[in-house]
Amino acid sequence: MLTILDKYILKRYLATFSVMILLFIPIGITIDISEKVNKMLENKVPFSAIASYYVDFTIYFANILFPIFLFLSIIWFTSKLANNTEIIAMLSSGISFTRFLRPYIIGATIISIFALLMGLFLVPKASAGFKNFRYMYLIGGGQSEMRENSDVYRQISDNEYIYVSNFNAESKMAFNFSLEKFKGDQLEYKISADRIKWNPKDSTYTMYNYIKRTVGLLEDNLEKVDEKNAKFSFDLEDLTPLVYVAETLSLFDLIKFIDKERERGSANINVYLVVLYKKYSVPVSAFILTIIAVAVSSMKRRGGMGINLAIGILLAFAFIFFDKIFGVLAEESAIPPLIAVWIPNFVFGILAIYLLRNAKR
Known part of the structure:
Protein backbone atom coordinates (compact mmCIF):
# COMPACT_ATOMS: atom_id res chain seq x y z
CA MET A 1 0.00 0.00 0.00
CA GLY A 140 14.60 17.28 -53.26
CA GLY A 141 17.06 18.30 -50.55
CA GLY A 142 16.85 15.03 -48.69
CA GLN A 143 18.97 12.81 -50.89
CA SER A 144 20.09 10.96 -47.78
CA GLU A 145 16.48 9.95 -47.16
CA MET A 146 16.23 8.72 -50.71
CA ARG A 147 19.41 6.68 -50.45
CA GLU A 148 18.11 5.00 -47.30
CA ASN A 149 15.11 3.76 -49.29
CA SER A 150 16.80 2.69 -52.51
CA ASP A 151 18.76 -0.12 -54.16
CA VAL A 152 17.17 -3.15 -52.54
CA TYR A 153 18.82 -6.39 -53.62
CA ARG A 154 17.54 -9.57 -52.02
CA GLN A 155 17.94 -13.32 -52.34
CA ILE A 156 14.42 -14.73 -51.93
CA SER A 157 15.27 -18.42 -52.42
CA ASP A 158 18.23 -20.65 -53.21
CA ASN A 159 18.16 -19.65 -56.88
CA GLU A 160 16.06 -16.45 -57.11
CA TYR A 161 17.12 -12.83 -56.67
CA ILE A 162 15.13 -9.59 -56.83
CA TYR A 163 16.17 -5.96 -57.18
CA VAL A 164 14.36 -2.59 -57.04
CA SER A 165 15.95 0.85 -57.29
CA ASN A 166 13.61 2.39 -54.70
CA PHE A 167 10.40 1.65 -52.83
CA ASN A 168 7.41 3.79 -51.83
CA ALA A 169 5.71 2.28 -48.79
CA GLU A 170 2.73 4.64 -49.02
CA SER A 171 1.71 3.58 -52.53
CA LYS A 172 3.17 0.06 -52.13
CA MET A 173 5.06 0.51 -55.37
CA ALA A 174 8.68 -0.21 -56.31
CA PHE A 175 10.62 0.98 -59.36
CA ASN A 176 13.07 -0.64 -61.78
CA PHE A 177 12.12 -4.13 -60.65
CA SER A 178 13.97 -7.24 -61.77
CA LEU A 179 13.80 -10.92 -60.81
CA GLU A 180 16.50 -13.39 -61.85
CA LYS A 181 16.22 -17.15 -61.56
CA PHE A 182 19.26 -19.39 -61.90
CA LYS A 183 19.71 -23.08 -62.55
CA GLY A 184 23.03 -23.87 -61.03
CA ASP A 185 25.39 -21.17 -62.31
CA GLN A 186 23.33 -20.49 -65.42
CA LEU A 187 20.62 -17.83 -65.73
CA GLU A 188 17.28 -19.50 -66.51
CA TYR A 189 15.17 -16.37 -66.99
CA LYS A 190 14.98 -12.71 -66.02
CA ILE A 191 11.85 -10.62 -65.44
CA SER A 192 12.06 -6.84 -65.44
CA ALA A 193 9.55 -3.98 -65.16
CA ASP A 194 9.64 -0.22 -64.81
CA ARG A 195 7.23 -0.43 -61.85
CA ILE A 196 5.73 -3.14 -59.70
CA LYS A 197 2.71 -2.52 -57.46
CA TRP A 198 1.32 -4.70 -54.68
CA ASN A 199 -2.40 -5.52 -54.81
CA PRO A 200 -3.55 -6.42 -51.28
CA LYS A 201 -7.01 -7.61 -52.36
CA ASP A 202 -5.77 -10.69 -54.22
CA SER A 203 -2.12 -10.73 -53.05
CA THR A 204 -0.80 -10.22 -56.58
CA TYR A 205 1.65 -7.79 -58.16
CA THR A 206 1.00 -5.61 -61.20
CA MET A 207 4.06 -5.02 -63.36
CA TYR A 208 4.25 -2.18 -65.88
CA ASN A 209 6.34 -2.44 -69.08
CA TYR A 210 6.86 -6.10 -68.30
CA ILE A 211 9.69 -7.98 -70.03
CA LYS A 212 10.62 -11.63 -69.52
CA ARG A 213 13.74 -13.04 -71.13
CA THR A 214 14.01 -16.84 -71.03
CA VAL A 215 17.46 -18.14 -71.87
CA GLY A 216 17.43 -20.89 -74.52
CA LEU A 217 20.10 -23.20 -75.93
CA LEU A 218 20.26 -21.45 -79.30
CA GLU A 219 18.35 -18.22 -78.75
CA ASP A 220 16.48 -16.40 -76.01
CA ASN A 221 12.71 -16.16 -75.84
CA LEU A 222 11.44 -12.61 -75.22
CA GLU A 223 7.98 -11.72 -73.85
CA LYS A 224 6.82 -8.08 -73.64
CA VAL A 225 3.54 -6.62 -72.39
CA ASP A 226 2.54 -3.19 -71.11
CA GLU A 227 0.91 -4.52 -67.96
CA LYS A 228 0.91 -7.95 -66.32
CA ASN A 229 -0.45 -9.35 -63.05
CA ALA A 230 1.37 -12.20 -61.35
CA LYS A 231 1.87 -13.94 -58.03
CA PHE A 232 5.36 -14.30 -56.59
CA SER A 233 6.86 -16.14 -53.66
CA PHE A 234 8.33 -12.97 -52.11
CA ASP A 235 6.44 -10.65 -49.75
CA LEU A 236 5.95 -6.90 -49.88
CA GLU A 237 8.55 -6.54 -47.11
CA ASP A 238 11.14 -8.03 -49.45
CA LEU A 239 10.92 -4.88 -51.58
CA THR A 240 11.51 -2.67 -48.55
CA PRO A 241 15.04 -1.53 -47.57
CA LEU A 242 16.58 -3.80 -44.95
CA VAL A 243 16.91 -1.59 -41.88
CA TYR A 244 13.80 0.35 -42.81
CA VAL A 245 11.52 -2.69 -42.69
CA ALA A 246 12.89 -3.94 -39.35
CA GLU A 247 12.17 -0.63 -37.63
CA THR A 248 8.60 -0.49 -38.92
CA LEU A 249 7.43 -3.97 -37.87
CA SER A 250 5.58 -4.72 -34.65
CA LEU A 251 6.94 -7.41 -32.33
CA PHE A 252 5.24 -10.48 -33.82
CA ASP A 253 5.76 -9.36 -37.43
CA LEU A 254 9.41 -8.66 -36.68
CA ILE A 255 9.93 -12.13 -35.18
CA LYS A 256 8.35 -13.75 -38.26
CA PHE A 257 10.49 -11.56 -40.51
CA ILE A 258 13.69 -12.52 -38.66
CA ASP A 259 12.81 -16.23 -38.86
CA LYS A 260 12.24 -15.91 -42.60
CA GLU A 261 15.51 -14.03 -43.12
CA ARG A 262 17.40 -16.58 -41.01
CA GLU A 263 16.08 -19.40 -43.21
CA ARG A 264 17.30 -17.51 -46.27
CA GLY A 265 20.73 -17.05 -44.74
CA SER A 266 20.49 -13.26 -44.79
CA ALA A 267 23.78 -11.48 -44.18
CA ASN A 268 21.93 -8.68 -42.36
CA ILE A 269 20.34 -10.81 -39.67
Missing part, protein backbone atom coordinates in the same frame (compact mmCIF):
# COMPACT_ATOMS: atom_id res chain seq x y z
CA LEU A 2 1.31 3.42 -0.96
CA THR A 3 2.00 5.85 1.89
CA ILE A 4 1.77 9.64 1.73
CA LEU A 5 5.54 9.74 1.10
CA ASP A 6 5.25 7.26 -1.77
CA LYS A 7 2.45 9.22 -3.39
CA TYR A 8 4.32 12.50 -2.95
CA ILE A 9 7.52 11.28 -4.63
CA LEU A 10 5.71 9.20 -7.27
CA LYS A 11 3.55 12.17 -8.25
CA ARG A 12 6.63 14.39 -8.62
CA TYR A 13 8.42 11.63 -10.56
CA LEU A 14 5.68 11.13 -13.17
CA ALA A 15 4.70 14.80 -13.38
CA THR A 16 8.26 16.02 -13.95
CA PHE A 17 8.90 13.34 -16.57
CA SER A 18 5.70 14.29 -18.42
CA VAL A 19 6.49 18.02 -18.26
CA MET A 20 10.03 17.37 -19.52
CA ILE A 21 8.67 15.59 -22.59
CA LEU A 22 6.00 18.26 -23.18
CA LEU A 23 8.67 20.97 -23.01
CA PHE A 24 11.25 19.41 -25.32
CA ILE A 25 9.00 17.89 -28.00
CA PRO A 26 7.58 21.28 -29.15
CA ILE A 27 11.14 22.59 -29.35
CA GLY A 28 12.10 19.63 -31.55
CA ILE A 29 9.03 20.15 -33.75
CA THR A 30 9.82 23.86 -34.13
CA ILE A 31 13.40 23.13 -35.19
CA ASP A 32 12.24 20.42 -37.61
CA ILE A 33 9.63 22.74 -39.18
CA SER A 34 12.19 25.51 -39.65
CA GLU A 35 14.48 23.08 -41.50
CA LYS A 36 11.78 21.56 -43.71
CA VAL A 37 9.21 24.31 -44.31
CA ASN A 38 10.70 25.22 -47.69
CA LYS A 39 10.53 21.63 -48.92
CA MET A 40 6.97 21.27 -47.68
CA LEU A 41 5.91 24.42 -49.53
CA GLU A 42 7.74 23.39 -52.71
CA ASN A 43 6.11 19.95 -52.74
CA LYS A 44 2.69 21.31 -51.66
CA VAL A 45 2.40 18.85 -48.81
CA PRO A 46 -1.22 18.49 -47.55
CA PHE A 47 -1.83 19.76 -44.03
CA SER A 48 -3.23 16.37 -43.00
CA ALA A 49 0.05 14.71 -44.04
CA ILE A 50 2.06 17.28 -42.06
CA ALA A 51 -0.11 16.81 -38.97
CA SER A 52 0.22 13.02 -39.21
CA TYR A 53 3.99 13.36 -39.71
CA TYR A 54 4.44 15.39 -36.53
CA VAL A 55 2.39 12.93 -34.49
CA ASP A 56 4.76 10.21 -35.72
CA PHE A 57 7.72 12.56 -35.18
CA THR A 58 6.71 13.05 -31.53
CA ILE A 59 6.43 9.32 -30.83
CA TYR A 60 9.60 8.48 -32.79
CA PHE A 61 11.86 10.98 -31.05
CA ALA A 62 10.28 10.61 -27.62
CA ASN A 63 11.27 6.94 -27.83
CA ILE A 64 14.83 7.78 -28.92
CA LEU A 65 15.35 10.46 -26.25
CA PHE A 66 13.48 8.56 -23.55
CA PRO A 67 16.65 7.92 -21.41
CA ILE A 68 17.60 11.62 -21.39
CA PHE A 69 14.09 12.79 -20.49
CA LEU A 70 13.84 10.24 -17.69
CA PHE A 71 17.29 10.91 -16.29
CA LEU A 72 17.03 14.70 -16.28
CA SER A 73 13.52 14.75 -14.84
CA ILE A 74 14.57 12.60 -11.85
CA ILE A 75 17.69 14.68 -11.21
CA TRP A 76 15.66 17.87 -11.48
CA PHE A 77 13.03 17.15 -8.84
CA THR A 78 15.28 15.04 -6.57
CA SER A 79 17.85 17.87 -6.48
CA LYS A 80 15.06 20.24 -5.44
CA LEU A 81 14.13 17.84 -2.64
CA ALA A 82 17.77 17.72 -1.54
CA ASN A 83 18.24 21.52 -1.69
CA ASN A 84 15.09 22.00 0.39
CA THR A 85 16.53 19.48 2.91
CA GLU A 86 13.41 17.34 2.44
CA ILE A 87 15.49 14.21 1.86
CA ILE A 88 17.45 14.80 5.06
CA ALA A 89 14.17 15.17 6.96
CA MET A 90 12.83 11.93 5.47
CA LEU A 91 15.96 9.94 6.32
CA SER A 92 16.20 11.52 9.80
CA SER A 93 12.70 10.27 10.59
CA GLY A 94 14.01 6.69 10.44
CA ILE A 95 13.30 5.86 6.81
CA SER A 96 16.12 3.90 5.19
CA PHE A 97 17.54 4.97 1.83
CA THR A 98 16.21 1.73 0.31
CA ARG A 99 12.71 2.59 1.56
CA PHE A 100 13.14 6.13 0.20
CA LEU A 101 13.98 4.59 -3.17
CA ARG A 102 10.75 2.52 -3.37
CA PRO A 103 8.46 5.13 -5.03
CA TYR A 104 11.18 5.76 -7.62
CA ILE A 105 11.21 2.06 -8.49
CA ILE A 106 7.41 2.07 -8.76
CA GLY A 107 7.62 5.05 -11.09
CA ALA A 108 10.33 3.35 -13.15
CA THR A 109 8.09 0.26 -13.41
CA ILE A 110 5.18 2.32 -14.75
CA ILE A 111 7.35 4.13 -17.28
CA SER A 112 9.20 0.98 -18.37
CA ILE A 113 5.91 -0.85 -19.03
CA PHE A 114 4.69 2.14 -21.02
CA ALA A 115 7.99 2.29 -22.96
CA LEU A 116 7.86 -1.46 -23.62
CA LEU A 117 4.34 -1.32 -25.06
CA MET A 118 5.25 1.70 -27.17
CA GLY A 119 8.38 0.01 -28.49
CA LEU A 120 6.55 -3.19 -29.35
CA PHE A 121 3.49 -1.78 -31.08
CA LEU A 122 3.28 2.02 -31.36
CA VAL A 123 6.83 3.10 -32.27
CA PRO A 124 7.09 0.80 -35.35
CA LYS A 125 3.97 2.38 -36.86
CA ALA A 126 5.25 5.87 -36.05
CA SER A 127 8.64 4.98 -37.53
CA ALA A 128 6.97 3.88 -40.78
CA GLY A 129 4.96 7.11 -41.04
CA PHE A 130 8.00 9.23 -40.16
CA LYS A 131 10.21 7.61 -42.80
CA ASN A 132 7.49 7.48 -45.47
CA PHE A 133 6.87 11.23 -45.15
CA ARG A 134 10.56 12.06 -45.47
CA TYR A 135 10.85 9.83 -48.52
CA MET A 136 7.73 11.08 -50.28
CA TYR A 137 8.03 14.82 -49.70
CA LEU A 138 11.64 15.62 -48.84
CA ILE A 139 13.52 13.97 -51.70
CA ASN A 270 22.29 -8.98 -36.92
CA VAL A 271 20.69 -5.69 -37.96
CA TYR A 272 17.23 -7.10 -37.33
CA LEU A 273 18.24 -8.76 -34.06
CA VAL A 274 19.55 -5.44 -32.72
CA VAL A 275 16.17 -3.83 -33.44
CA LEU A 276 14.41 -6.74 -31.68
CA TYR A 277 16.61 -6.83 -28.57
CA LYS A 278 16.47 -3.06 -28.09
CA LYS A 279 12.72 -3.31 -27.68
CA TYR A 280 13.43 -5.10 -24.37
CA SER A 281 16.68 -3.45 -23.26
CA VAL A 282 15.43 0.15 -23.38
CA PRO A 283 12.60 -0.37 -20.83
CA VAL A 284 15.04 -2.09 -18.45
CA SER A 285 17.29 0.96 -18.66
CA ALA A 286 14.52 2.93 -16.89
CA PHE A 287 15.36 1.15 -13.62
CA ILE A 288 19.11 1.58 -14.01
CA LEU A 289 18.90 5.27 -14.91
CA THR A 290 16.45 5.91 -12.09
CA ILE A 291 18.82 4.45 -9.48
CA ILE A 292 21.80 6.38 -10.89
CA ALA A 293 19.82 9.64 -11.00
CA VAL A 294 18.61 9.27 -7.39
CA ALA A 295 22.08 8.37 -6.16
CA VAL A 296 23.65 11.37 -7.92
CA SER A 297 21.04 13.99 -6.98
CA SER A 298 19.96 12.96 -3.46
CA MET A 299 22.97 14.65 -1.86
CA LYS A 300 22.91 18.39 -1.22
CA ARG A 301 25.91 19.88 -3.05
CA ARG A 302 27.63 23.21 -2.67
CA GLY A 303 27.10 23.97 -6.37
CA GLY A 304 23.36 23.35 -6.04
CA MET A 305 21.13 21.88 -8.70
CA GLY A 306 23.42 22.99 -11.53
CA ILE A 307 26.15 20.50 -10.55
CA ASN A 308 23.65 17.65 -10.40
CA LEU A 309 22.20 18.56 -13.80
CA ALA A 310 25.70 18.76 -15.31
CA ILE A 311 26.55 15.30 -13.97
CA GLY A 312 23.17 13.99 -15.14
CA ILE A 313 23.54 15.33 -18.68
CA LEU A 314 27.05 13.85 -18.90
CA LEU A 315 25.90 10.41 -17.73
CA ALA A 316 22.77 10.44 -19.93
CA PHE A 317 24.73 11.21 -23.07
CA ALA A 318 27.36 8.64 -22.07
CA PHE A 319 24.60 6.02 -21.85
CA ILE A 320 23.24 6.92 -25.29
CA PHE A 321 26.78 6.94 -26.71
CA PHE A 322 27.43 3.44 -25.36
CA ASP A 323 24.07 2.27 -26.66
CA LYS A 324 24.75 3.55 -30.19
CA ILE A 325 28.36 2.31 -30.31
CA PHE A 326 27.54 -1.24 -29.26
CA GLY A 327 24.50 -1.29 -31.54
CA VAL A 328 26.78 -0.53 -34.49
CA LEU A 329 29.34 -3.10 -33.31
CA ALA A 330 26.60 -5.75 -33.18
CA GLU A 331 25.64 -4.96 -36.78
CA GLU A 332 29.14 -4.70 -38.19
CA SER A 333 31.31 -7.07 -36.12
CA ALA A 334 31.32 -10.58 -34.71
CA ILE A 335 29.91 -9.52 -31.31
CA PRO A 336 26.60 -11.35 -30.69
CA PRO A 337 23.73 -8.82 -30.94
CA LEU A 338 22.17 -9.92 -27.63
CA ILE A 339 25.41 -9.26 -25.73
CA ALA A 340 26.15 -5.99 -27.53
CA VAL A 341 22.67 -4.58 -26.92
CA TRP A 342 22.77 -5.42 -23.20
CA ILE A 343 26.37 -4.26 -22.50
CA PRO A 344 25.33 -0.61 -21.82
CA ASN A 345 22.73 -1.78 -19.29
CA PHE A 346 25.30 -4.10 -17.69
CA VAL A 347 27.99 -1.40 -17.43
CA PHE A 348 25.62 1.26 -16.11
CA GLY A 349 23.99 -1.32 -13.86
CA ILE A 350 27.34 -1.80 -12.12
CA LEU A 351 27.70 1.99 -11.91
CA ALA A 352 24.20 2.21 -10.40
CA ILE A 353 25.09 -0.33 -7.67
CA TYR A 354 28.33 1.55 -6.86
CA LEU A 355 26.63 4.97 -6.68
CA LEU A 356 23.75 3.55 -4.63
CA ARG A 357 26.13 2.14 -2.02
CA ASN A 358 27.89 5.51 -1.73
CA ALA A 359 24.56 7.33 -1.47
CA LYS A 360 23.47 5.06 1.41
CA ARG A 361 26.57 6.08 3.34
